Amino acid sequence: MYKGPADWTLIGEVKNNPRIHIPIFGNGDIDSPEKAVEYRERYGVDGVMIGRASIGHPFIFREIKHYMATGQQLAPPTIAERVEAARTHLRSSIAWKGLYEGVVEMRRHYGNYLKGLPNVKEMRLRLCTERDPAVLEDLLDEVIGNYAAEAA
Amino acid sequence: MPRIGPIDLGEFPLLLAPMEDVSDPPFRALCKQHGADLMFTEFISSEGLIRKAAKGMKKLDIFEQERPIGIQLFGGSEDAMEEAARIAEAVRPDLIDINYGCPVHKVVNKGAGACLLQDVDKMVRLTEKVVKAVKLPVTVKTRLGWSEQTKNIMEVAERLQDVGIKRSASTDARGHSCTRALRIGR
Numbered sequence: 001m002y003k004g005p006a007d008w009t010l011i012g013e014v015k016n017n018p019r020i021h022i023p024i025f026g027n028g029d030i031d032s033p034e035k036a037v038e039y040r041e042r043y044g045v046d047g048v049m050i051g052r053a054s055i056g057h058p059f060i061f062r063e064i065k066h067y068m069a070t071g072q073q074l075a076p077p078t079i080a081e082r083v084e085a086a087r088t089h090l091r092s093s094i095a096w097k098g099l100y101e102g103v104v105e106m107r108r109h110y111g112n113y114l115k116g117l118p119n120v121k122e123m124r125l126r127l128c129t130e131r132d133p134a135v136l137e138d139l140l141d142e143v144i145g146n147y148a149a150e151a152a
Numbered sequence: 153m154p155r156i157g158p159i160d161l162g163e164f165p166l167l168l169a170p171m172e173d174v175s176d177p178p179f180r181a182l183c184k185q186h187g188a189d190l191m192f193t194e195f196i197s198s199e200g201l202i203r204k205a206a207k208g209m210k211k212l213d214i215f216e217q218e219r220p221i222g223i224q225l226f227g228g229s230e231d232a233m234e235e236a237a238r239i240a241e242a243v244r245p246d247l248i249d250i251n252y253g254c255p256v257h258k259v260v261n262k263g264a265g266a267c268l269l270q271d272v273d274k275m276v277r278l279t280e281k282v283v284k285a286v287k288l289p290v291t292v293k294t295r296l297g298w299s300e301q302t303k304n305i306m307e308v309a310e311r312l313q314d315v316g317i318k319r320s321a322s323t324d325a326r327g328h329s330c331t332r333a334l335r336i337g338r
Binding site: 055 | 187188
């Protein structure tokens, strides 16, 4: 199996094959609104599929749409929005998977939601070792509080 | 404006990839909230589904507010895929998607996922069986080829279109369709 950067040229050739009339969607390496628009224009695909870039960052969909509609970058989500996304994710994980699995399987996601925040390591460790959902919610509040204080 | 069967996806739709251990209902809800136009379940083993294995059955959970949503199946047996497609159709997704892209050993060893790219005749037969088994639109997610030397996506796209798929989809250009969440973010 080959690795390395995605080869979109061939996707474009499939899309432009006059025999092909079904929709062709491109997938691979799309991690920004600029890239989505660039690939749309360059390869003519009918749409794009987003994978890794959405993990911990479901905002990517609205960011691409905003950029396509206006040509302007949408402001990145605030820290509070990112933490609230993690909180929503935690709550629905518990609701769908049950308390134990919901809490444990959420652990793989915190780092992605909090990516790039300074000194986040300790907080991530606390989130990933806590079992009580009420305490987890307090910890998420603490993240918001910490960074609000820092931004002020 | 791209359409898949009766599903109108609007201009330039953004799709959420089927990702194992990631694309579950809690995560999908967030992606939908933020604008994903078409989403897919995690991939589900056809062999597991026809034996009513709990893991696969749980992945059939889909919700009204997620529509349009596709259920993704994988497998190397034509009969198992046919039966699994019927089971998946019964929970009323908007489409059935076949995984022809996953390169991990546990999938490829069973003749499923990207392995089928090495046997396009079988891939065509399997796809046709699924298309005929269900009334829903059938789409595929595949990659450019099995290896750098055997990029056969053009042949694959034409032949699968001929047997009735509605989207030769998301031609994954590389080796990542099965990246696991735990390895992401490092």
